[in-house]
Amino acid sequence: MAYSSLSDLDKSNKKILMFGGKGGVGKTTTSSATALHFALEGEKTLLISSDPTQSLSDIFETLIGSQETEIKRVKNLCALELTTEEILRRWREKFGPEIFEAISSIAPVKYEIVDYIGSSPGIEEEFMLDYILNLVRNKKYDRIIWDTAPTATTLHLLNMPLKFLDHLSAATHVYASLQSYIDKIRQNLGVKKKKRSMVEIISGWRDLSHEILNLIRDPDTTEFIAVTIPEGLGVNQTERLITEFEKYGLRIGHLIINFVVEYPECPFHRQRYTMQQHYIQDLERKYGEKIKIVILPHFPVEVKGIDKIKAVEEILFK
Ligand SMILES: Nc1ncnc2c1ncn2[C@@H]1O[C@H](COP(=O)(O)OP(=O)(O)O)[C@@H](O)[C@H]1O
Numbered sequence: 001m002a003y004s005s006l007s008d009l010d011k012s013n014k015k016i017l018m019f020g021g022k023g024g025v026g027k028t029t030t031s032s033a034t035a036l037h038f039a040l041e042g043e044k045t046l047l048i049s050s051d052p053t054q055s056l057s058d059i060f061e062t063l064i065g066s067q068e069t070e071i072k073r074v075k076n077l078c079a080l081e082l083t084t085e086e087i088l089r090r091w092r093e094k095f096g097p098e099i100f101e102a103i104s105s106i107a108p109v110k111y112e113i114v115d116y117i118g119s120s121p122g123i124e125e126e127f128m129l130d131y132i133l134n135l136v137r138n139k140k141y142d143r144i145i146w147d148t149a150p151t152a153t154t155l156h157l158l159n160m161p162l163k164f165l166d167h168l169s170a171a172t173h174v175y176a177s178l179q180s181y182i183d184k185i186r187q188n189l190g191v192k193k194k195k196r197s198m199v200e201i202i203s204g205w206r207d208l209s210h211e212i213l214n215l216i217r218d219p220d221t222t223e224f225i226a227v228t229i230p231e232g233l234g235v236n237q238t239e240r241l242i243t244e245f246e247k248y249g250l251r252i253g254h255l256i257i258n259f260v261v262e263y264p265e266c267p268f269h270r271q272r273y274t275m276q277q278h279y280i281q282d283l284e285r286k287y288g289e290k291i292k293i294v295i296l297p298h299f300p301v302e303v304k305g306i307d308k309i310k311a312v313e314e315i316l317f318k
């Protein structure tokens with residue numbers, strides 16, 4: 001079978017390219033190569049990593065922090081590494097006051113409630129999506145390449161806004177009647193009405209959730225790229241990922257199979273080659289029709305520094 005490449009993305013106008021897969025499969029390597037590609041094409045590109053194992057600084061051999069940082073040797077390329085702590089700090093800063101406002105308008109709670117909510121699973125992904133939504137809105141970049149945290153949390157992220165919405169549509173009625181009850185008591189007591197009601201705040205979140213969902217569901221805007229390895233474990237993980245995505249009406253456009261041995265010349269590599277080919281064919285049989293499969297060979301050296309990233313870029317976009 002003739003394998004594919006990522007070059008069809010050149011013609012597309014997709015703004016958000018999300019790389020997903022387990023730890024160690026090559027997400028950072030392939031997302032960096034993709035970001036380098038678009039920057040070299042003259043497109044304003046931002047590479048974001050939200051993987052707790054930060055490695056953009058390593059691969060680009062330059063310090064990248066929690067602010068959008070220009071990669072000096074590459075025009076048009078900025079990168080950003082957001083640690084879990086930084087994401088939660090920003091989430092608290094942005095949503096904390098209104099969450100507190102909303103909850104404290106119906107129950108006597110302390111501000112710690114915000115930290116409690118901030119510790120629920122999926123909050124990081126929600127925040128990342130909100131962050132990316134704002135980047136898309138303000139049009140500062142042509143392409144946003146997102147090196148996500150390993151699979152489990154990526155799936156969570158797709159789950160979250162939906163669950164949130166389900167919960168809200170049921171709960172808003174309850175909140176609404178509670179709110180009017182409280183407003184009435186307040187009126188009787190002569191207490192001034194709060195700036196915004198709980199219902200107004202919640203419907204703001206609901207609009208945001210909808211907007212985020214639309215963004216990641218729109219195939220003209222968002223592309224999902226799965227990265228895997230040609231081993232039993234990788235095949236199983238890919239299967240789970242694809243099934244889960246389909247459940248939410250999302251499509252993975254490309255599947256990169258990394259660490260592939262191409263020209264086995266010793267017994268060790270011949271054995272690996274045979275093992276890998278078995279799983280590559282398995283993936284092809286299962287997904288070759290609907291997902292573009294891209295092969296990335298195993299390099300004899302680690303992928304570090306612009307020149308090596310460029311070598312990966314040339315293979316991915318050939
Ligand atoms: N095709 C490849 N050939 C050689 N080394 C690779 C290749 N792809 C990734 N690596 C190396 O494997 C390690 C893990 O890759 P990385 O991109 O950091 O994975 P992830 O981000 O999925 O955890 C890194 O040291 C990287 O340099």
Ligand SMILES: [Mg+2]
Nearest residue numbers: 027028051055
């Ligand atoms: Mg990584």
